[in-house]
Amino acid sequence: MNPTIVLLFSGKRKCGKDFITDHLQAKLGDKCEIIKISLPIKSYWAKEMNLNLNELLSDGALKENYRLEMINWSDKMREKDYGCFCKVACENAKGKPIWIVSDVRRGTDIQWFKENYGNKIKTIRLIADEDTRRERGYKFKSGVDDVASECGLDNYSGWDLVIENGRNRDSIEKQLEKIISLISV
Ligand SMILES: Nc1ncnc2c1ncn2[C@@H]1O[C@H](COP(=O)(O)OP(=O)(O)OP(=O)(O)O)[C@@H](O)[C@H]1O
Numbered sequence: 001m002n003p004t005i006v007l008l009f010s011g012k013r014k015c016g017k018d019f020i021t022d023h024l025q026a027k028l029g030d031k032c033e034i035i036k037i038s039l040p041i042k043s044y045w046a047k048e049m050n051l052n053l054n055e056l057l058s059d060g061a062l063k064e065n066y067r068l069e070m071i072n073w074s075d076k077m078r079e080k081d082y083g084c085f086c087k088v089a090c091e092n093a094k095g096k097p098i099w100i101v102s103d104v105r106r107g108t109d110i111q112w113f114k115e116n117y118g119n120k121i122k123t124i125r126l127i128a129d130e131d132t133r134r135e136r137g138y139k140f141k142s143g144v145d146d147v148a149s150e151c152g153l154d155n156y157s158g159w160d161l162v163i164e165n166g167r168n169r170d171s172i173e174k175q176l177e178k179i180i181s182l183i184s185v
Contacts, residue, residue, distance in 0.1 A: 004097040010104040011126030014138040016165040021102040032098035040088040083112035106152035128166030
């Protein structure tokens with residue numbers, strides 16, 4: 001079964017992509033599935049390096065230790081097929097009507113979803129001020145924060161919704177309400 005709606009979430013490091021999409025999933029329940037484009041990348045990396053996949057998926061230090069290498073390896077793969085990780089990541093979600101893609105990072109990610117799911121996609125940008133992101137553990141790293149995986153969508157202007165998740169954020173309930181209103185239009 002194809003999805004009826006595909007929500008694409010984007011935002012810079014520590015803006016709260018996992019936090020917001022986890023809460024959204026808890027609210028929507030069985031109807032939805034979270035898709036992480038980074039999952040096939042991390043699965044490969046965990047296998048190759050003999051790492052704990054769950055730890056690599058969590059908000060801990062392991063992810064940061066390997067982030068740069070994972071970006072560089074995955075960019076090489078994308079040069080051959082820009083949709084390769086999007087395609088594999090979606091396999092797990094087949095059967096659910098609402099797809100929540102929690103880590104859209106590049107124009108080619110949006111392009112791939114548009115090509116495959118057309119007007120079912122809605123794009124959401126999460127923003128947070130740098131101080132708040134720093135409090136959550138963000139620290140600028142050259143090769144990570146100044147390359148396409150982090151900045152690829154900085155100049156994208158077609159967002160269906162922009163959500164503030166920094167110092168001036170609304171309550172999570174209000175944030176979720178705004179997102180859910182996209183599903184019903
Ligand atoms: N609205 C919020 N209220 C309270 N804590 C938050 C909020 N948003 C995010 N956080 C916390 O900030 C930290 C970073 O958030 P999260 O992991 O969701 O960011 P991310 O955008 O997914 O980061 P990354 O790009 O590194 O994967 C987490 O510990 C999370 O619980």
